Amino acid sequence: MNKLYLVIPCFNEEEVLGETAKQLKKKMNMLIQSGRISSDSRIVFVNDGSKDGTWTLIEQLHASDALFAGIHLARNRGHQHALLAGLMQVKAHADAVISLDADLQDDIDAIDAFVARHDEGFDIVYGVRRMREKDSWFKRTTAQSFYKLMRLMGAELVYNHADYRLMSRRALEGLAEFGETNLFLRGIVPLIGYPSAVVEYERNERFAGESKYPLKKMLSFALEGITSFSIKPIRMITTLGFLIFAVSLVMLGYFLSLHFAGRTVPGWTTIAISVWAIGGLQLLGIGVIGEYIGKTYLETKARPKFIVERMIGVGSWRDGSGEYADSQLM
Known part of the structure; x- marks a missing residue:
């Protein structure tokens, strides 16, 4: 038995x-x-x-x-x-x-x-x-x-x-x-x-x-699971970075064509949206990368x-x- x-x-x-x-x-x-x-x-x-x-x-x-x-x-x-x-x-x-x-x-x-x-x-x-x-x-x-x-x-x-x-x-x-x-x-x-x-x-x-396990702990537990078993969030940020870079090249060509055509109109809307979008993406990327660095830091301590x-x-x-x-x- x-x-x-x-x-x-x-x-x-x-x-x-x-x-x-x-x-x-x-x-x-x-x-x-x-x-x-x-x-x-x-x-x-x-x-x-x-x-x-x-x-x-x-x-x-x-x-x-x-x-x-x-x-x-x-x-x-x-x-x-x-x-x-x-x-x-x-x-x-x-x-x-x-x-x-x-x-x-x-x-x-x-x-x-x-x-x-x-x-x-x-x-x-x-x-x-x-x-x-x-x-x-x-x-x-x-x-x-x-x-x-x-x-x-x-x-x-x-x-x-x-x-x-x-x-x-x-x-x-x-x-x-x-x-x-x-x-x-x-x-x-x-x-x-x-x-x-x-x-x-x-x-x-x-x-x-x-x-x-209230909502806060459940979310923390989910984050622990994702970051402990996958590096895909970092890869997703890298992919998104390439996409935004590609879009920026297209927009650069578009704005240059407007400039040489003499149809450049200054506007704060496009600038504001771009700043907020890129800023938010950067903070998200830093947060995700920081999460992985923090886990690596704790692992190396071997407590x-x-x-x-x-x-x-x-x-x-x-x-x-x-x-x-x-x-x-x-």
Whole structure:
């Protein structure tokens, strides 16, 4: 039987953690009792520098049942880094790991299908939303546009897949080989290349609390994905620059012909439009190039992606041992 670990990043999830733990415990115990996974399996909550009582609740859950484990990051690093921290800390202890959110929007009944597909020999199993009827028109439209834009930019994304996925130990070892600081796991995981499958599911409404991805963070996340996996925006600016240069040559010939024909009429409209258009294009180009330079700057610093301050229950079995107090960096 395979040891299955669930990795759940948590940031200020005090309101939902109790119900999440209850439902996940029921699901894991059912899988254990049916003999589909080992009794050494774990539910691992990754506390991403929460300001509320999230870590205290995780400690209480571990004290009540060794099925629960916890990883406490030294500071808030964001969802992608917290998720990577959990995956990297448990990869040596698990045969397979499923990552999911703490808000119960990911259908936990799909875990059965994840396990079944893994048993069939797939190293990576993607959770893909079947439909987006519960989303608002704006969120549905922007999400679909994002996936189409990423594909246009050359990124190998799985359509309608977020971070609900299963990865085998071999796939996690492959993931560990990717050293970039600017993380976009949805784009990195398909690059690993091991056999993969898809499980469709329906996404639920958030159980409680507020979404950790408002519009500002969603736009930032989209920008991170585009600039992390494609240089096409720079190429587009280069192409646009050539087009404008070609147009300028045509206009130069046109204005010279007017000059020699004696029909030159000074006008501020053409000048104003040209100045605003070229100025806007220059600022856009500088911004895009600056984004790439900034990412290169951060990558060259080679700062740790996360610092683990404390771990409880990771790699330990039902006796409840296995607390780690020393900080770990990656």
